[in-house]
Amino acid sequence: MKNIKVKTLGAVLAVLAIANSHANETAEEQGEGMLFRSLFGDTLERTYGITVSGLLDIGFSRNNRSTSDERDDGLSNLPITGLSDEGLELGSLHLFVDKPLKANAIPRVTPLPGPKPETADFGFTIEALYGRNAQFSRTYGWDMGWDMNEEDNAKAKRDRLSFMSVPNLAATAYLPYGPGFTIMAGVFGPIIGYEIPPNIRLAPNPFASRTYAFVSNLTTVSGVLVGTRIMDGPHGLLGIELGIAQGWSNMRDNNDDKALLGALRWRTPDMNTWIDYEFMVGNQENESTRDIQAPTSRLISADGQLRQQHSLNGWHRFSEHWLLGMELVYGHQDGDGKPTTVDIVTGPGFDGAHWWGANAVVTYQIRPDLSFSVRGEHFSDPDGFTLFPTTTARGDFNAITAGFRYDLNHNVSIRPELRYDWFDAIEHDRPFGNGRDRTQLTATVQALVYF
Template sequence: MINVKVKALGAVLAALAIVNCHADEAEEPGEGTLFRSLFGDTLERDHGITVSNLLDVAYTRNNRSTRAERKDGLSNLPITGMSDEGLELGSLHLFIDKPLAATFVPRITPLPGPRPDAVAWGFTLEFNYGRNAQFARTYGWDQSLHMNQQDNLRAQRDKDYFLAVPNAALTLYLPYGPGVSFMAGVFGPAMGYEIPPNIRLARNPFASKTYAFVSEPGTVAGVLASSRVYNGDAGLLGLELGVVQGWNNLRDNNNDKSLTGAVRWRSADMNTWVDYEFMVGNEQDDSLGDVQAPPSRVIAASGQLKQQHSLNGWHQFNARWSMGAELVYGHQAGDGKASTVDVLTGPGFDGASWWGANAVVTYQLRKDLAWSLRGEHFSDPEGFALFPTTTARGAFNALTSGVRYDMNKHLSLRPELRYDWFKGGDDQRPFGNGRDRTQLTAMVEALYYF
């Protein structure tokens, strides 16, 4: 495995050398430079297909791990985003996209302007290789790949890499009524304020993620319809509704579907937006012989409804200041019967609820430098929502401060300092491998777009 990692790192460095030798800094964005250097811009110019890459690496330390724990992986948990200490290849992404000419970017936003009158099609495809791919896998899809069939304890000890395909979907736009966009396949539902991955336009100011982010579904498999239903002086209003298999699942064994959807409002100048997003559906496993954890850790003979709701928004006050915030609520039903089993706590599961709030303020010092401060609170009294990163029962709090410095069109640096504290029962200590209630974490992340 070590030899494979060295070879992979060598390939990445060779690719970056090609990019730096051939890129035209004045005319081209960093994204897609490698592909254009090797194959030209014909695919993008003539067919609207873009091919780009993102390398996401970080160095992290916290004040709670022992030397032996730092040598193994995941010693930052329950903090996610970069969960290993030391140098971590968080992810190496390959994106292949053909965007739609439509009134709505599915999962993201309604768009201003006139309604296109032509039928259009597109697609999105993403490959994610690295440590973070372990948490981006979909049950019944990329989780079954041979390189992903690893013993969890050994993978943690050896800091093994995984391969995920979190987006593989076709898109279609039909110019009927206000215009309707469709997406079908496996895709990230874009629920919550933060959405993966760390592309340049993502609303992720930090390498580490909120606890709300952990509680929300990462991928879904199904069909999503999106439409801009209003475009006027009061702004833009878009609606989305989808039917999917379940949380992070292509092969849901309970034979029930889940509903996901959103209401998305944008101001006319696009400087303010508010989103309400939800996912609702039965998420229990029907059989002890096919437990699909971690997407579901509940086994029951009848349907056990799971729901997640997120209300989030963002506002640009002026050229310097902006702010985003989120409220999240979730609930997993449990009827309390002896046949309803939580795989961690046993029979008689009678339900779990969780909620959280987080907010981030950003000050743009100059075009290439921004400072952000984030505060968050997440209550998980049954220790259910953050599984498998933690099962601690109580309330998590965190304060994170950091900057983003865009050194050039390829490289961005994001150093951050984060302090977490936890309140729960005396036996609940989620940090330092079960020893501590607080943790101070320092991290420097490098994002390389090519």
């Protein structure tokens, strides 16, 4: 496995060298798609509107709580996610293939201003992901069962194994009837919460490390999502989305119920302010011990146990330099308390869990290629439920993170950060330092390579 990692890193560095050489030759271009265009030309994009691009997410981190033996293994930064290994980590290597829709809304993202297109359009989105983070973006009934993804969690942690996932594989369509409708069907990230999984350039993810709220939100769904723009005027834009999914990170659900997901998305006419409310509600349990889909579902029960997740998040640009992002999350997992309703962590008689959190990030855009951000978060998980498997600690997590982003060129950005976490326990739990500590200081340097 170590030899494979060396070969992979060598291939990545070769890609980086090619991308940087072309960045110097055509500095006016963005890095996204540059490697594919240099190898195959731009006919695919010009003629068919299909874009092909890549992203390398790699970093180095250390914390003040782990031992040298723990650092040799993986996931020693947990419950902090994003870059969870100490030392050098290949977080993710992404391949994106997209044909965007000509529509009055971007599915899962935003309604758009302007006239409604009067012709139908069809597209697709594909994202393939290789690396350490792919372990957490796999889908049951899909890439979870691939041979390279079937290593047990203990071995994956000990040997720092990389995984392969395809978290987005969906067809899209725009139909010009009425106000115009967008449709997405397949496997896709539902975009619930302020942060989104890949660190694409336009993502509102200012740091390498993620919030606890991000961990509590969804990773993937398989199903259908329909959206439309219902307002476009002086009071802003309003879009609505509604869909049906096979549950949390699931194509082969192990109960007979579906889940409902949706969103309301409001934008000011100048697009300088937005507010999103997003949700997913549905029964989430393993119906029998013959098919336990953990860690996505901790419960075993013959009866439906309703789970819900809600996120209210927004963003505002105060000026050319100052930006603010905020998020509130709330979740609840029902439990009927019966002896036959079993939590695989705490045992029989599970009677429910809830969690909530708030976080905010302020960014000062010093110049187009340099910005500084500070984020604060409070996340309460009194039942130690929703952050599993990163932690089962019961109590309140708090964190403050500071760092900057510097774009070296059109292909490479670096994001150093310092993060301090502290935990208020209900009883005895100590989530940091492998169960020894309630505080942790983490330093991280991340490089994002767009090609």
